[in-house]
Amino acid sequence: MNTSITFSGFLGLALSGVVMGMSLSERLEVTHEAFLEDRREALSGLSDPFGVPEAARVVLENPKDAFRSEYAWKRNVVTTVFWIGEQPTQNNPTPNDKSAWDQNWQLNYGGYDDPNQREGFLPKNFIPNLNPFYVALPYNDIGKDFRHRPEAAQVIPWFWERYQGEGISVCKGRWIAIHHDGRICYAQWEDVGPFETDHYQYVFGNENARSNRNEGAGLDISPAVRDYLKMGSGERVEWKFVEDYEVPEGPWKFNGIEPPLPIHR
Structure with a gap:
């Protein structure tokens, strides 16, 4: 069964009576997928749909310079x-x-x-x-x-x-x-x-x-x-x-x- 449906679309289906013919497990699956799809659309700019930022990364151009004194004689x-x-x-x-x-x-x-x-x-x-x-x-x-x-x-x-x-x-x-x-x-x-x-x-x-x-x-x-x-x-x-x-x-x-x-x- 195709469950690719938005949360708002799911509500429309529920109102039209389509969902009423589904089993309980099918209705739960459709509800969950519809919720996730709705989150992806609202937060499309994030790689993680729940908004957890990536860990900060430190980049050294030359790792050997990390502990070298910057001052010359x-x-x-x-x-x-x-x-x-x-x-x-x-x-x-x-x-x-x-x-x-x-x-x-x-x-x-x-x-x-x-x-x-x-x-x-x-x-x-x-x-x-x-x-x-x-x-x-x-x-x-x-x-x-x-x-x-x-x-x-x-x-x-x-x-x-x-x-x-x-x-x-x-x-x-x-x-x-x-x-x-x-x-x-x-x-x-x-x-x-x-x-x-x-x-x-x-x-x-x-x-x-x-x-x-x-x-x-x-x-x-x-x-x-x-x-x-x-x-x-x-x-x-x-x-x-x-x-x-x-x-x-x-x-x-x-x-x-x-x-x-x-x-x-």
Whole structure:
């Protein structure tokens, strides 16, 4: 028996008396098929007549890129040493008791990060409250009006991932990797310099650091970074941004409570 009939057609047949001559099982079959046919017509745009969407699918153009860092090494960068509490000099005109993002940097750190009096990677006389592995790069995402610079959202790759509101830096605390003479150190971006505050073309792009009185220095490192890399001020390094999950265990994973574990050299 042909049961291809719409639900409205079935009602017409019922009224005309045709269905009355069918058995109970035949009437149930026709009723069910008529209902399904009516649903297909009403939802013809769906592959599933009951409207269940397909599971979402993620397509990677190159699966090998899924866990590859997107940031390239910046090479041959002149690097100078600076420290929390450093007083102004001819080559460092800005005192470092404050940072670009912390008006009480030295106080919050716990004291003067003496570059000459060290206990391992820490200042000799106290355990700091903040990570002693810190750096400065020549870009401040916060302008003099205490708002994000106009270009910040366009040039900072992670801007919207880290955005917490107007005037709150998305650069502060960002991790970088620094390579020198076969050793790699990790540190957090905590201040702005050397000298420049707006050179996003270098920090996030392909330009070289601008000329300055420190031979075109493009990176400031803390005494702890200096000591780990066994280097002096004015030497050249490679550096790049890294994601949090890419930072391995090491003395830079500092909790402000216990001294960092020594690294066997």
